[in-house]
Amino acid sequence: MASASVQEIIPKALDATSDPPALFDGTTRLYTSLLCPYAQRVWITRNVKGLQDEIKLVPIDVGNRPAWYKEKINPANKVPALEHNNQIKGESLDLIKYIDSHFDGPSLFPNDDDVEKQEFAKELLAYTDTFNGAVVKLCKGEEGSSGAPFDYFETSLSKFDDGPFLLGTFSLVDIAYAPFIERFVPFLLEVKNYDSTKGRPKLGAWIDEMNKIEAYNQTKRDPQELLAIHKKVFSA
Numbered sequence: 001m002a003s004a005s006v007q008e009i010i011p012k013a014l015d016a017t018s019d020p021p022a023l024f025d026g027t028t029r030l031y032t033s034l035l036c037p038y039a040q041r042v043w044i045t046r047n048v049k050g051l052q053d054e055i056k057l058v059p060i061d062v063g064n065r066p067a068w069y070k071e072k073i074n075p076a077n078k079v080p081a082l083e084h085n086n087q088i089k090g091e092s093l094d095l096i097k098y099i100d101s102h103f104d105g106p107s108l109f110p111n112d113d114d115v116e117k118q119e120f121a122k123e124l125l126a127y128t129d130t131f132n133g134a135v136v137k138l139c140k141g142e143e144g145s146s147g148a149p150f151d152y153f154e155t156s157l158s159k160f161d162d163g164p165f166l167l168g169t170f171s172l173v174d175i176a177y178a179p180f181i182e183r184f185v186p187f188l189l190e191v192k193n194y195d196s197t198k199g200r201p202k203l204g205a206w207i208d209e210m211n212k213i214e215a216y217n218q219t220k221r222d223p224q225e226l227l228a229i230h231k232k233v234f235s236a
Contacts, residue, residue, distance in 0.1 A: 049105025
């Protein structure tokens with residue numbers, strides 16, 4: 001897997017006082033939030049494919065959104081959104097697939113002759129919301145919550161033996177889970193004294209391997225900032 005090594009200067013987030021960019025001027029733009037795990041999925045995909053020059057990063061201050069964002073970019077008023085070929089597209093899982101299939105760079109999804117990996121990739125991508133919802137319950141300490149989603153993840157890492165990632169080799173599937181595990185695992189360890197990697201060596205190894213990918217590291221925020229945010233979120 002090729003990792004992008006481009007170090008970019010992150011633009012200042014646009015807020016309610018900011019003017020909109022010149023829409024549909026031929027520039028491809030990724031509207032994002034630097035702290036949003038869903039938006040981070042798309043940011044990672046962009047970086048891994050080496051598209052920092054081709055897809056311009058446009059951070060949005062989601063706590064003080066510009067009115068024009070909902071009016072002109074995304075009627076749902078959510079990030080991420082991608083402006084490409086005079087169209088606006090949304091939804092993070094759709095966007096990572098779109099970027100992988102419509103732009104140059106290393107392919108991040110199994111090819112058509114690898115049916116087994118393709119089918120497992122679809123299963124894992126479909127499970128992401130279930131995984132996140134179950135781990136959120138664990139983070140909140142809700143009755144009946146357990147480490148079962150991490151057990152599922154550990155078992156999934158055993159399916160292929162040609163690498164340490166969910167499909168063996170690095171793919172969009174790893175990207176879909178990484179921003180959430182980046183947040184859940186430290187929170188559970190510090191706040192709930194729950195070590196998600198205990199008894200799950202493949203999960204621990206997967207985290208270690210993900211942390212070696214520079215294109216992913218470029219999208220990470222301060223762990224203490226994320227921890228503080230989630231302490232507020234999960235105690236609400």
